[in-house]
Amino acid sequence: MAKARLIKKYPNRRLYDTETSTYITLADVKQLVLDQEEFQVLDAKSQEDLTRSILLQIILEEEGGGVPMFTSPMLAHMIRFYGHAMQGMMGTYLEKNIQAFIDIQQTMKEQLGDTGRTLYDGKGFGPEVWSQFLAGQAPMMQSMMGSYMEQSKNMFMQMQEQMQSQTRSMFGSPFPFNGGAAVPSVAEKAKK
Secondary structure (H helix, E strand, O other), X not given: OOOOEEXXXXXXXXXXXXXXXXXXXXHHHHHHHHOOOOEEEEEOOXXXXXXXXHHHHHHHHHHHOOOOOOOHHHHHHHHHOOOXXXXXXXXXXXXXXXXXXXXXXXXXXXXXXXXXXXXXXXXXXXXXXXXXXXXXXXXXXXXXXXXXXXXXXXXXXXXXXXXXXXHHHHHOOOXXXXXXXXXXXXXXXXXX
16 A cells, blocks of 8 residues: 655745655645545644644635535534534434445446546536436436435444444443333334
8 A cells, every 4th residue: 555645834834745855735636635645744744643633724715716615514513523422423424325325436436437437527518417317317326325325324324223222232221211111222112
């Protein structure tokens, strides 16, 4: 496995790419992301890993620069999960959902051949063409999105099961606030 490209961030806020021995911009780092190139950003002085911070800066610029991906209510919901008992699980849930979406996108790209590559590269196609294309692909999209939704539901149920299991191990079972009766699991509730 190739070693991640090292980028150093200096106190003057400049980014230095050690591979090319040049200073780079945030736009250059964004291009590394788009090119799927592994990299790590370290503070030149303290060696603190700043990769996440730089990626968040890129997202902030993208969100402010045109058509945002996240709505204000969605961002508010995300903020509410910080410090919440499910914070760690929510991150995993979102990551798995994004990966499932990427997998669906890759499958469509492969099934559509050259048309899929052109559509997913985003070159020469605006929102109107995408809408027309997706309207013509409704049955396939419904099937893929149905599969995605099922995977998403299953991941959420697994998260709830894990939380219930952790709660049971912490407090014991049966729970005293349920009249002494065991609390049914999410899977048991889903079967009813």
